Amino acid sequence: KAGVTQTPRYLIKTRGQQVTLSCSPISGHRSVSWYQQTPGQGLQFLFEYFSETQRNKGNFPGRFSGRQFSNSRSEMNVSTLELGDSALYLCASSLIGAPGTEAFFGQGTRLTVV
Amino acid sequence: GQQVMQIPQYQHVQEGEDFTTYCNSSTTLSNIQWYKQRPGGHPVFLIQLVKSGEVKKQKRLTFQFGEAKKNSSLHITATQTTDVGTYFCAAFVNQAGTALIFGKGTTLSVSS
Numbered sequence: 001k002a003g004v005t006q007t008p009r010y011l012i013k014t015r016g017q018q019v020t021l022s023c024s025p026i027s028g029h030r031s032v033s034w035y036q037q038t039p040g041q042g043l044q045f046l047f048e049y050f051s052e053t054q055r056n057k058g059n060f061p062g063r064f065s066g067r068q069f070s071n072s073r074s075e076m077n078v079s080t081l082e083l084g085d086s087a088l089y090l091c092a093s094s095l096i097g098a099p100g101t102e103a104f105f106g107q108g109t110r111l112t113v114v
Numbered sequence: 115g116q117q118v119m120q121i122p123q124y125q126h127v128q129e130g131e132d133f134t135t136y137c138n139s140s141t142t143l144s145n146i147q148w149y150k151q152r153p154g155g156h157p158v159f160l161i162q163l164v165k166s167g168e169v170k171k172q173k174r175l176t177f178q179f180g181e182a183k184k185n186s187s188l189h190i191t192a193t194q195t196t197d198v199g200t201y202f203c204a205a206f207v208n209q210a211g212t213a214l215i216f217g218k219g220t221t222l223s224v225s226s
Contacts, residue, residue, distance in 0.1 A: 033212060033214070035216075042202075042216060042217070042218040042219055043202065043219070045214060045216075048207075048211045048213040055210060056211045090156060090157070092157075092212075094212040098211075099145070099208075099212060100206075103157075103214060107155075107156050108156055
């Protein structure tokens with residue numbers, strides 16, 4: 001069974017640009033969450049989707065957005081990139097969309113903003 | 115808002131020594147999860163604790179959930195170089211989904 005797939009793995013963007021990251025969850029998983037990981041702030045929750053609906057949102061500015069498609073694949077978009085957006089962006093999927101289930105993480109997308 | 119604090123931030127041990135990381139929450143938790151992230155890797159689920167005072171073991175790893183369900187610990191006995199990585203505790207943001215709040219993690223290094 002394939003794991004969580006994130007594309008691309010690495011990305012370099014310039015300040016002011018926008019970027020779209022993709023996440024394909026494990027087959028059958030309907031819950032997808034996104035996290036930002038930086039050395040200073042650690043793992044921070046961005047948003048969670050379940051059945052194409054955003055169910056939870058973290059404390060990030062509106063430049064960060066996401067969506068989920070009918071096949072459970074998810075994308076996140078960051079507009080007007082800032083240097084501080086450089087981070088590892090991790091996607092996690094869960095089989096059951098309820099608390100108490102294990103989260104399976106993808107390898108992440110390493111975003112560098114220059 | 116809900117916070118999960120984890121200490122220490124870093125720990126270096128000699129191979130064979132024990133290691134413990136502690137996690138504390140400002141609120142009572144319904145459950146707590148632990149993840150391990152190897153250098154250059156992604157977080158991998160280790161275990162979930164649900165009951166007050168619960169203790170679970172996985173080989174050399176012992177996980178505890180406090181009686182008040184506000185703290186948890188992970189103890190590794192006789193560390194090995196394969197234990198190197200960052201250990202995170204995590205709690206659910208709310209009961210309406212699977213979003214997690216993570217502690218800052220404890221990075222363990224082991225010298226042989």
